[in-house]
Amino acid sequence: MIEVLNLNYCYRIYPDASQEKELLDWLEICRCVYNYALAERKEWINSRKCQVNACSLHYEYIIPADQPFPDYYKQKKALSQAKKQYPELKQVQSQVLQEVMGRLDKAFNFFWKRSFGFPRFKKSGQLRSMNFPQFKENPITGAQIKLPKIGGVLINLHRPIPDGFIVKQVQVVKKASGWYAVICLQSDVKIPSTKPQGNSLGIDLGLEKFIATSQGELIARPKFFGELQSKLKWLQRRLSKKQKGSKNRLKAIQKVARLHEHIYNTRKNFHYQVAHHLCAQAQIIFAEDLNLKAMSRGMLCKHTLDAGFGGFLEVLKHVAWKRDVYFEKVDANFTSQICPNCGVVTGKKELSQRVHECFNCGFVTDRDVAAAMVVEQRGLAALGLGVKLPVEEEVIEDTPKKVSRADRRNRKAS
Known part of the structure; x- marks a missing residue:
């Protein structure tokens, strides 16, 4: 049967000093956006917990009753308006910020499925990865990988990209040993199902x-x-x-x-x-x-x-x-x-x-x-x-x- 086959290959990348500084700034901006979106959801949930005749003596979140829950699509749409108020958000590529909203939405869905593990705010340095979800053409040329708004970054291709596969998305990860790029490869191939036979x-x-x-x-x-x-x-x-x-x-x-x-x-x-x-x-x-x-x-x-x-x-x-x-x-x-x-x-x-x-x-x-x-x-x-x-x-x-x-x-x- 014809299926979409996904493979993840991890490579070491070597950004220069200016590129590393820009990547670190992007991670910090993504962390702030994640915390702001989480606070927005948390305030909406807390405003629906308390009854009208039993409010807290200290403070209470007051949000209009007709205001809908700030889900993934509403928060993703609000990014364009937020860039006018906070110009520093324009430094980060637009799809990278949208993926931050997707990460938060995935954490909430995981919490609702298990009924425990409410998403937490991230401290400085705790957000260590960001995702580039789309590329018009192959970003890998020779010994470099071209990232939007970052430019060509040196990459150690210790194993070649398989024939017939295209690069769908790239996740940049900051580890203690350095920077890494997790490349998601995709191909439409015929995969025969494994049959139980033999020893x-x-x-x-x-x-x-x-x-x-x-x-x-x-x-x-x-x-x-x-x-x-x-x-x-x-x-x-x-x-x-x-x-x-x-x-x-x-x-x-x-x-x-x-x-x-x-x-x-x-x-x-x-x-x-x-x-x-x-x-x-x-x-x-x-x-x-x-x-x-x-x-x-x-x-x-x-x-x-x-x-x-x-x-x-x-x-x-x-x-x-x-x-x-x-x-x-x-x-x-x-x-x-x-x-x-x-x-x-x-x-x-x-x-x-x-x-x-x-x-x-x-x-x-x-x-x-x-x-x-x-x-x-x-x-x-x-x-x-x-x-x-x-x-x-x-x-x-x-x-x-x-x-x-x-x-x-x-x-x-x-």
């Missing part, structure tokens, strides 16, 4: 071992945050002693932000390596449909968030789609209480019990491997492919090997 694999996520597969492989869990927690604590102590508003405080803030970004990049790189490692073993992968919100609120919340199970499942889904591997989530309830060999409920196990031993058939294996086998069986049963009988194998602890830059260059050359 299957079930995986079980955990804190003792990051992943246990139904084939008996155990992948250790790196402690990304735990290993650098002492360094982060030391940097934050130094930051707390700096005088507010000083240049040394800004330098200390930059060091803390760079360490957080390093932890994030390390975790994301590990997730991609494990995802490719799993997709190279099977054509069908089943994973547990975990309640991530509940897992992140217990005694082990720090370790759960450090492992990033939700982010890994999203990465695995994306990598499986790229490599034509069928990926599906199954019910995660009672996977550790069922014997994968005979199907008998063995009962609840304590966390200290790391070995599965069935009292009915005598099947013995690692606890997490047994859960991965149950996940695989549930997935195959849901697809109507039958139940795969487990083969007792020796448990092998393995971690995906890191690929060096030289190996990557050799692969590309070949």
Whole structure:
């Protein structure tokens, strides 16, 4: 079937001093517009909360009853009038300001859908990205990307734009390590849906071992945050002693932000390596449909968030789609209480019990491997492919090997 395929490529950009100053000014103007639009919506909502005969003794928002709610389209239309009153708004490209209204509207829709998480005002420096939603022609020429009202900015095209794709929009992001451009590419292509066929694999996520597969492989869990927690604590102590508003405080803030970004990049790189490692073993992968919100609120919340199970499942889904591997989530309830060999409920196990031993058939294996086998069986049963009988194998602890830059260059050359 013909579908619109979207890809996001992230590139490092290098604006000069004048361009960087202009980008920072744009971010600050966008932040002020966001806060003003949020205050306008908040005042309208507060004016409808209080009854006429029970007003506050201090103050109350009084807005006419016939004035409609300032939604996305009304606030977007009011930008042209606001530019006459505030000329500094004319510095920013018009569509960039309109995208700020879209971001606020998206935050409100997310709040109404979940019934919690009311949008907050952004402090200075908290708005770190802006979106250029439309281009008449390809903005990338050679080693530069042309941004409206900014001009040509140096870009590191570490991988080329695929043939048949056009640039739809560009998001400029300010990170601790520098400036980045997230380019959204679009193409009308024929995408065949992935069919469940071939070898299957079930995986079980955990804190003792990051992943246990139904084939008996155990992948250790790196402690990304735990290993650098002492360094982060030391940097934050130094930051707390700096005088507010000083240049040394800004330098200390930059060091803390760079360490957080390093932890994030390390975790994301590990997730991609494990995802490719799993997709190279099977054509069908089943994973547990975990309640991530509940897992992140217990005694082990720090370790759960450090492992990033939700982010890994999203990465695995994306990598499986790229490599034509069928990926599906199954019910995660009672996977550790069922014997994968005979199907008998063995009962609840304590966390200290790391070995599965069935009292009915005598099947013995690692606890997490047994859960991965149950996940695989549930997935195959849901697809109507039958139940795969487990083969007792020796448990092998393995971690995906890191690929060096030289190996990557050799692969590309070949």
